[in-house]
Amino acid sequence: MTDEKAGTAPGVGGSGYSLDDLSAYSDRGRRPSIAAIDSNPECQAVLDSIERLGRLSRELVDESAATLPRPDESWIQALLESIAREVRAGADIPFPSGVEGTTVTMTEGAIREVVRTAGDTVPGVLVSRVHLEVAEDGTARVALSVSVAYARPLPAVAAQVREAVQEALARQSPIAAREIDVTVDDIHLPTARMERP
Amino acid sequence: MGALDDAADALLAQRAADGDEVAFAVIVRRHVPYLRAFATQLMRSSSDADDVVQEALITAWDHLPGLREPSTLRSWLSTIVARKATDRLRSRRDTTDIDELELASEAGDPAERAELSAQMLSLSRALALLPDELRVAWTLREVSGASYEDIAARLDVPVSTVRGRLARARAQLLELMTEWSTP
Numbered sequence: 035m036t037d038e039k040a041g042t043a044p045g046v047g048g049s050g051y052s053l054d055d056l057s058a059y060s061d062r063g064r065r066p067s068i069a070a071i072d073s074n075p076e077c078q079a080v081l082d083s084i085e086r087l088g089r090l091s092r093e094l095v096d097e098s099a100a101t102l103p104r105p106d107e108s109w110i111q112a113l114l115e116s117i118a119r120e121v122r123a124g125a126d127i128p129f130p131s132g133v134e135g136t137t138v139t140m141t142e143g144a145i146r147e148v149v150r151t152a153g154d155t156v157p158g159v160l161v162s163r164v165h166l167e168v169a170e171d172g173t174a175r176v177a178l179s180v181s182v183a184y185a186r187p188l189p190a191v192a193a194q195v196r197e198a199v200q201e202a203l204a205r206q207s208p209i210a211a212r213e214i215d216v217t218v219d220d221i222h223l224p225t226a227r228m229e230r231p
Numbered sequence: 232m233g234a235l236d237d238a239a240d241a242l243l244a245q246r247a248a249d250g251d252e253v254a255f256a257v258i259v260r261r262h263v264p265y266l267r268a269f270a271t272q273l274m275r276s277s278s279d280a281d282d283v284v285q286e287a288l289i290t291a292w293d294h295l296p297g298l299r300e301p302s303t304l305r306s307w308l309s310t311i312v313a314r315k316a317t318d319r320l321r322s323r324r325d326t327t328d329i330d331e332l333e334l335a336s337e338a339g340d341p342a343e344r345a346e347l348s349a350q351m352l353s354l355s356r357a358l359a360l361l362p363d364e365l366r367v368a369w370t371l372r373e374v375s376g377a378s379y380e381d382i383a384a385r386l387d388v389p390v391s392t393v394r395g396r397l398a399r400a401r402a403q404l405l406e407l408m409t410e411w412s413t414p
Contacts, residue, residue, distance in 0.1 A: 057398035061372065061379070084401050087354070087408075088373040091272075094351045095374050098268035101347075105263055105281070113285050114256055117292040122250030143250045150251060160238055162245045181242050220242065 047076025060084045127168055129208035138208075142166055145207045149178060152202035156194045158183035158224060166209075173212040176203070181220035192216040244301035247292070255295075259288060262305055266312050272370050273316040275359060283319055287311040309375055317385055320363055350408075357407040361400060368393055369400035 045051045049070050051059070059071060060081050071077045124142030131137055146164040153161035165177040176199060182191050196214045203211050235243065235257045243261075246254035263284060270280035270287075291311055298307055347355065358366055364386075371377040371385065383390045 052398075053402050054395065054398040057401050058394050061397065080405075083405055087401065087404055090350055090354050091370065091373045094347070094354055095265070095268045095272055097347060097351060098271065099264040102264060102268055102271070102277075105267065109281070109285075110256070110259055110263070113259060113288055114252065116285075117252070117255065117289055119250070119252070121293055122296075146249050147251070150246065150249065154234070160234060160242060162242045164249050179245070181239070220239065222237075222239065222242075 046080055047074045049074040049077050051077065053080065056080050057084060125168075127172075127208050130172060140208055142168070145203070145209060148202050148206050149176060149199050152198040153178060153180055153195050156191060156198055158186040159191060159195055160222065161195075162219060168209055169212075172209055174203075174209040175213045175215070176211050177215040177217070179217045179219040181222045182218050183224035184221050185224075188218055192218065239302070240304040241301040244295060244298055244304045248295040248298065248301075255292060258304065262308055263288075265305065266308055269309055269370075269374060270312050270316055272358065272374065273313065273367055274320065275363075275366070279319065279323075280316075283315045284312060287315045290315070306375075313371055313375055313377075313385065317367060320367060324363070353408050353411050354404070356411075357404045360407060361403060365396050365400035365403065368396040369404075372397055 046053060046056060051068070051071055056071065056077060059068065064072070064081065071081075122143045124146075126139035126141055127145065129138045129140065145166060149164045149166075150161045153159055160181045162179045162181055167175040167177075169175075178195070178199070180192075180195060182188060195216050199214050200211050203209055235246075235254055238254075238257070240258070240261075243254045243258050247258060266284045266287065267277075267280055270283045271277055274280045274283060287308065291308055294311075298304070300307075361369070368382055368386065371382045372379075377385070379390050379393045382393045386393070
């Protein structure tokens with residue numbers, strides 16, 4: 035769009051620019067600036083209306099979100115039941131077998147859950163990501179990132195997490211953790227609810 | 232499991248990516264109101280909007296492990312909702328009979344709720360009168376902040392068509408709202 039348009043058609047307020055042009059100009063953040071539009075009061079009024087309408091549309095969605103009736107619990111439950119759990123299972127890891135001819139396995143997904151649950155038991159800790167690398171010999175490297183409640187002593191918390199994970203894996207999984215790396219990647223504000231026992 | 236209710240989106244997204252269904256349930260409860268409001272604006276029918284949001288969330292669960300920026304969870308979810316909504320509108324165009332559609336749009340119209348300001352009411356009513364193709368292009372632009380190229384790709388039309396639809400949507404909305412505000 036260039037200034038040579040001016041004069042070929044009256045356009046909005048005689049600017050030579052149509053509503054189409056103004057609409058696209060607004061979407062470009064009024065850049066690069068076009069003097070014939072910027073100096074024309076009618077064009078300015080149209081641009082302001084277009085932009086006001088945009089703001090109003092975002093407010094309308096926010097307002098509807100706040101005031102529409104909440105979906106019933108049954109709708110949410112039905113949704114949760116239809117998600118595909120198997121997509122997260124990962125490989126089957128066998129337990130070291132005592133008995134000839136039998137194999138008991140646990141999925142990587144279930145092992146990650148053991149790690150997550152163990153980490154969460156440490157006060158002020160929420161586990162975020164759990165990464166597992168299981169070696170041929172059944173030992174594993176575990177890396178987990180955690181968020182820790184504000185003002186908790188980080189080294190002590192990390193040590194507690196490591197200990198809780200080590201212990202839970204030994205008790206509830208086929209793997210022995212040879213290395214447990216704990217990364218604190220976020221600090222959160224403790225809430226009354228979280229600090230309650 | 233109250234502790235997760237206050238957890239940040241990024242943490243919940245990562246846990247859900249690892250297979251934590253409880254974290255996913257918190258995500259669903261937290262974001263469903265916004266996603267439904269957004270889908271309702273796209274679909275003009277609350278039952279269609281619910282279906283779209285449900286499909287989108289099932290897809291989101293499958294694709295969460297690939298989410299690069301877990302803190303942008305809501306906009307990522309909105310993008311999936313927009314995709315499902317436009318797919319459904321495309322198939323609805325050929326199959327639904329008009330009377331049924333108009334009834335549905337009245338039933339799902341947030342305009343009847345008293346909480347909305349006069350201006351929002353008037354925008355909501357004006358939106359209900361726009362053809363699907365204009366309303367969707369405009370909503371993707373204004374609510375999702377999608378670029379012309381994104382909208383063109385989503386709707387499978389040239390960028391010039393997107394530009395035309397946005398201008399027509401704005402012209403019609405402004406005209407209707409001006410008409411209603413002047414007695």
